[in-house]
Amino acid sequence: MPSTDSRVPSEPLLERTLALVVAAARWAAVGGVVGVAVSLALLTIWSPRAATDTAFALGALVLGFGVTAWSTAVGLGRTIEGMKDRLEVSSGWTEAGAREAFFVLSWVGAGWVVAAAASSILLVV
């Protein structure tokens, strides 16, 4: 996966953007598969409405958590790194690592909610 760290100057902007789009699409597709799988799995215990609603809420939780943590890592990453160093509790957490992890989580969540919404349309409406 390409680095989401904007300070990495190795690739031209277009190539970097393209690589990010491809990575985002790949993780969204993974999320889509998870969303459909969770919806179908929940169908075995609940009604189609309850199953797809729950699958959607779980996906929204992943999406929301990913986006919030990603934006926090972008905005406060360096502060958190510095604070951990100063308080001598550094655990190897880095801003760039956090950005990449939450980039993945955000796109998986996005794919998941779209798939759960599509399942809801197919099964309920």
Place this chain on the structure above:
Amino acid sequence: MVSKRFVAKRLLLLGPVLFGVATVVFAILHLSPGDPAVAIAGQRASQEFIEQVRTDLGLNDPLWQQYVRFLQDTATLDFGQSYQVRRGSDVSDILADRLPITIELAILGQAAGLLFGLPLGILSAVKQDTLTDHFSRVGALAGISIPIYWSGPLLILLFAQILGVLPTSGRLGSTYFIDSTTGFILVDTLLAGDMAAFQSAARHLLMPVVVLGVYSMAFISRMMRSSMLEVVRQDYMRTARAKGQGAKTTIMKHGLRNAFIPVITIIGIQFGSMLGGSVLTETVFEINGIGTLLVSAINQSDYPVVQATVLVFAFMYTIVNLLVDITYSILDPRIDQ
């Protein structure tokens, strides 16, 4: 001078933060048990009536439709109406009433933390490994470790129950009636020119502010000590001393500004803890701020109030961090390059 690009980049982050927080809150509320329709209609209501309430609130639509509608409303700052806390009132009106109370508490708590934390941290660094330093460090550790739900009742027990010198709860004595102009009780009492009411408000605020301030003070003094120790070892500090400048002047003139840079960035993160702490503090001291509003809205499954309150918390947190970042870039212009 701060670059526009730096501020614009920070402002752009506000969007994802609020979107993410809104999504998490929406998901958690719909995954948690409790039916707002039943809460509104009452436990003894007929199934038909509950169903009618559910239809009116749009709770019968698939969740993804409710989510899209919620995002649309939030984007236009339409938080809807309260289901339960103040039934039928606009959520924005409820927030406008309660928000100044929490902001006043957070500002005073942070001010107390800075007022005592900064000198304590400097003193601790300057007198490194002395008795003063040891006391300060143990005090800071205790301040960070003691939870508000324990320190609050302890203060009430000591100062209200045993000594009887401070009131246990509320914002103002029951004999005073002050019109709410700004929502900040200290300012309102001053505007009303009622000094007795001002004193009463100050006495009511003292314990909550101490509870919030102790945590903030402990954290700030710890950071200030660590930062100051780093700065005093720098070459420019030694050069200044070698040129014959006194220790106090060197610290005040060269050390303080540089040592303050990492501390100021922490204040933004601290403000988040302060808001979280306000939920507990307001509950312990029965102050009707946004913290107690959140607790009662959660208890009563009042979705619009919970969603709007958490969004306001996130917004304030992000704005404070933006201001802190701007201050940081003024103190150290290298940050926005």
